[in-house]
Amino acid sequence: MSTASDDLSITSDAPVNYTNTAPEVQTTADAPYKVIRRNGSVTPFDVSKIEVALTKAFLEVEGGVVAASSRVHQEVKELAAQVNDSLFRRMPNGGVVHIEDVQDQVELALMRAGEQKVARSYVLYREERSRLRAEKESKAAPKSKGAAKKPVLHITTADGERKPLDEKRLKKVIKEAVSGLSGVDADVVLAESMRNLFDGIPEKDVGSALVMATRVMIEKDPNYSQVAARLLMDSVRREALTMLNGRATEATQSEMKAIYPEMLGKYIRKAAELELVDDELTRYDLKKLGAAIKPTRDQQFTYLGLQTLYDRYFVHVDGVRFELPQIFFMRVAMGLAINEVDREARAIEFYDLLSSFNFMSSTPTLFNSGTLRPQLSSCYLTTVPDHLGGIYDAIKDNALLSKYAGGLGNDWTSVRGLGSHIKGTNGKSQGVVPFLKVANDTAVAVNQGGKRKGAVCAYLETWHIDVEEFIELRKNTGDDRRRTHDMNSANWIPDLFMKRVAEEGDWTLFSPDDCPDLHDLSGLAFETKYKEYEAMAEKGEIKLTKKIKALDLWRKMLGMLFETGHPWITFKDPCNIRYSNQHVGVVHSSNLCTEIMLHTNEDEIAVCNLGSINIAAHTKADGIDMKMLKKTVNTAMRMLDNVIDYNYYSVPQARRSNLQHRPVGLGLMGFHDALYKQDLVYASEAAVQFADESMEAISYFAITASNELAKERGAYPSFKGSLWDRGILPIDSLELLQEARGENYLQIDKSSTLDWDKLRASVKDHGMRNSNVMAIAPTATISNICGVSQSIEPTYQNLFVKSNLSGEFTVVNPYMVEELKSLGLWDDVMINDLKYFDGSLQQIERIPANVREKYASAFEIDPRWLVEAGSRRQKWIDQGQSLNLYMSEPSGAKMDNLYKLAWVRGLKTTYYLRSMGATAMEKTSGDEPVATSRGLTDNAPPSAAPSACSILDPECEACQ
Structure with a gap:
């Protein structure tokens, strides 16, 4: 076989060639990349040798004509650059790799590119060369009884x-x-x-x-x-x-x-x-x-x-x-x-x-606690006013808040729409979209001190005249001056719109300068006023309006969600009707990760301080250790409350709001690990019941802890008049939502197991230290630190490579490995099968059916189970939860049913729609499997092919 001659050693005694390499890793000759050969000698790394080896591999399989084509020539260069990047991305100042590692990466690059035949030939050649080397070494071995003296290695x-x-x-x-x-x-x-x-x-x-x-x-x-x-x-x-x-x-x-x-x-x-x-x-x-x-x-x-x-x-x-x-x-x-x-x-x-690792504070707290600028808060919510000075003040606030690692949620609904009258200039407004472009570019420019990307989410209510253009912000076509490729977006949807969709009715769009009070109304009050404005529009008393079919707009929302991943679907009315502090303000948006529900206005920037309980650490085979959980929650709530007074506030509106209302967000992570510990299947009634009971316990202990802190430190200043003050706990606020929605549009379990009457009385008597106490954040990074599954997420895959800002990491489901070991099924063949089937057990028939069911991955679970579990949690949470929804093969009908179910089940928000049109785990015995995907991703259009990490971990770590 002439596939790849000795050039496969990819080493040379010649000077290192830095010409055809990946950028940033070998741009100067002072980056000494070297290769350890099998005989222990060290030679300079030369990427051109990789190109030679790849070209010979193509020649062997496809012949000279194809291998000499411009397509193959370009592919060889790209593959060599990928190998270079994989080897040295974590060695910017030079490093040394073993020849076998280089060849492993060449093999992986071929598999990633879909060149299975070439890769197979390459693998066979490597095996043959290995056999020949073994024979040669065996013949050359000394025949004397005394072993050769082992050479001494030195370090410098x-x-x-x-x-x-x-x-x-x-x-x-x-x-x-x-x-x-x-x-x-x-x-x-x-x-x-x-x-x-x-x-x-x-x-x-x-x-x-x-x-x-x-x-x-x-x-x-x-x-x-x-x-x-x-x-x-x-x-x-x-x-x-x-x-x-x-x-x-x-x-x-x-x-x-x-x-x-x-x-x-x-x-x-x-x-x-x-x-x-x-x-x-x-x-x-x-x-x-x-x-x-x-x-x-x-x-x-x-x-x-x-x-x-x-x-x-x-x-x-x-x-x-x-x-x-x-x-x-x-x-x-x-x-x-x-x-x-x-x-x-x-x-x-x-x-x-x-x-x-029983509890972990959020990333900003870990970054900055004890430093000279202790900006410990995770999320900031702002309302952008409808005047030029206020708009640019809000963008400046975004920059200042983002600088110190805060994630941002901006409410843009007040800003007048395209074509509306500007009194000061007697001109017409360009609408909200050009300002969103400025906000997008500000988030890119202010990258949180170089630690991670700035992150912001824009919210707009569904009746805004610019909503159709807002929905298309992330499209890759159209006028790029009216596109925001880096900023997240979310639809802030009133219940009336969802009712019109269900009833296939009409929907009218308005500019907020014609109906400013809609922005501050919710529930039945919103419905009444909205219908009045519709009547005025019919009479011609409001000029700038547009009537469309509600179902058409809904379909466009879902279509853009599928195509671009945005805007997310969030629901205005449950966020306001169940809001504990509704007597002092209106919730106009959620935050960057859709779990925070706090009021905002021109004078108050809402702030939330987050941390997450490792629920897996509190779970045994027979359920939750309640005594341990109570102790954890008590300490965690004290830590979160301390953040508020100790925190550095870069803008005065944030300080004013945080000290007045003192909201915190206690969440959880490791939910799927907790299910594994109890031998429960994620897609099951038992898992839904555990979601209910575990969140009830956290809710009970968190409210109790805040109540105890109020006894020690006093209630938060705006407590009087709140739902807490009225004896209405989160579970009780479901009745308020039921009254506003009606029986047909809210179907949610209302059962409970703990003694809520006693706690309700104590809250009324002694108050709460915090206006809000619970929110389930994504925990994208802190779950990695603790070594548990992310937030309430199902396992992404049972074997894959996760990429983030720290590099690439092989991730294997330890519970699966332990169980397969107990069945005598864990071996190299099983590892290769898992790679071949993208980390899925479902097509490996020798694994028992019940085990395959238990270790179904995120895209193998009916997403309705995620909604049902989320609904059970939501009844206990005074804020919200970052709920990702996974669909392996999305369709309009499936998405329609899923998001309507989320609304009917009382969810306040949803987060990313995770969808993979096709996946491929590298089918090789090399050192690392690498998952790739094609289709919808968090941050890319369908034509992109991002790594699996962009599906699993969108770096939404401004919260966690």
Whole structure:
């Protein structure tokens, strides 16, 4: 076979060629990318060798004419660039890879491109070459009894000194890494790691080599993810301890028990000196706090979790991270306890909760707690007024709020529509869309301090005259000056519109300057006034109107949702009718992730402070540990309430609103993990019942905790006149919605199991510390940190590669692996089958039917089960939930039924529609499966082919 000659080694003694490579990784000759050959020698990496090998592979399969075509020539260049990017994206300053890793990536690139025949030929060639090498080595083996002397590997220190590799320490670190974990092998890790080392390797690269060698084994057993994390932890320790001690320092995990307490004090003082944390933290009793640190909790991270923390959360200076994980959690806890009376005791209490992963604060809190700018709030909601100064003030507020990691929800309904009269100039308005374009570009420009993309969602009510153009904002056709390709959008839909859709009636569009009071009305009051305006329009008393069929507009909404992923479907009236603080304002929109429902106006920017309970950590085979859950909720609610007083507010309207109403949003994550622990199927009545009971418990404990805080600290200032004050709890507010909707348009379970009468009386007597207490956010990042499933989401796939800002990570469902092991079904064949079937068990017939049902992935579950579970939760939640809906094969009829069901079941909002027209998991025995998709995605039109992460994780992390 001549498919790929020795050029497949993809190495060369010639100077490195940086011409045909992926941008940003090899743009200068001072980025020394190298390859370890099988004999241990190290040679420069040359991407042109990849192009040669790929071209020869195409020649073997398709012949000279096809292989010489411009199409194949271009494809070869693109594939080589993909290989380059996969190998070195995490090595911007140079690095070393093993020849086998290079060839694995070539194989993967061919599979991604759909070139199965070429890839098969490539695989066969590799196997044949491997066999020949084995034969050659066997013949060349020394015949004497004495074994050949093993060559000594050296490392090169930062100052250029060469010294022998400390293999004894290496073995100790690996032994610690596998300790207590089943299904992992220290010898295998050591052997793979040694393969990635070469004589003279830079000392700083040894740790990376260990991690990279281990991460490829995660697909074989999920516990290797923890092994990889523990090996990464060794590098993290070295980097941080060296910085804190001012000299090269390394320590094993066992040695950290004695080191951690001292390092806390050193860290706080140094970070304060560098003006990275508040000097007030130096006034804590640091010895007491240091003694409370639990070093063993460093071992509970998954690789994805620790790498995410390292890349994006740890305090650093000049790129050097000197914040260790347990010090990170203590720093966050110290910030949250800074105004407590016995703040050391509270800081330890908060630290214990965070570091246990039983609860996790939201990303802004983790970023900024204890720093000089403690902007800890997750979400900001604003109303944009209908005058030029107010519009640009609102856009400026967006920039200031986004700068410090806040996610934004903007209500644009007040802004007059296209063609409306402008009194000051006697001209006609261009409508709301041009201003949305400015808001879109502002979100792109202000990227949250470089930590992540700015994120904003625009809301518009369905009766606005510009709604049809608003719906098309994300289209890739039309006038680009009236498109917003980066901003999210959502329809804010009144119940009357949904009734007109159901009854196939007419719908009238208005400009808000002709009917300004519609913006502030909801329920029956809205219906009455809206019909009056319709009558006025019929008489010609309102000129700028448009009558359309409600069903036609609804279909257009769903069509654009399918085509572009936007605008989302959210419902105005349940958000207002059930709003606990409706006596002081109107809810005009939700937030970036559709779980926050708070009122806004020109003088108040609503703020919400989020955190999420790891419900899986509180669940056993027989259900929830109520005692443990109550304890967690009590501490979590105190932490969230503390955010409000400690928080940095970049605009005064936000401070005013937050201190007046004190809303917080306690949510949950790990829901599907909790189902696995109880042997429950997501698509089942039992799972729906668990969603009901678990949310009832969280609701009961959260309201109780806020009530207890009110006894200690006083009720929130605007409590009088609220639904709480009237004895109406979230479960009771369903009756208000029923009255407004009527029996035909609200069908929701109203059962309960706990003693709500006693709690209701206590709330009336003593008040609430917080106007709102619950909201289920997406937890896109903090669930990664805790190593559990995202929010209330079903498992995306049982085996896939997740991509985010920290790189690519193999994700395997550990519950599935454990069960397949118990059945004797977990082996290399099963792994390859899972890759072939895109992480799905459904077509693998040797797996029992009940197991296949339990591990059905998100796109294999009827989305109506998601709505039913969401409905059961919604009755207990005073705000909302970020509810993604998955449809494997969307159609107009299916979408129509699904979103009508969501409305009838009392949901306040929905979030992304996840839809995949086709998926393909790489069918290879290489190091990482990679999921790709074609069809609707979160941020791309149907023609795009994004990675699976854009389906699963849209980086909506402004909340979480």
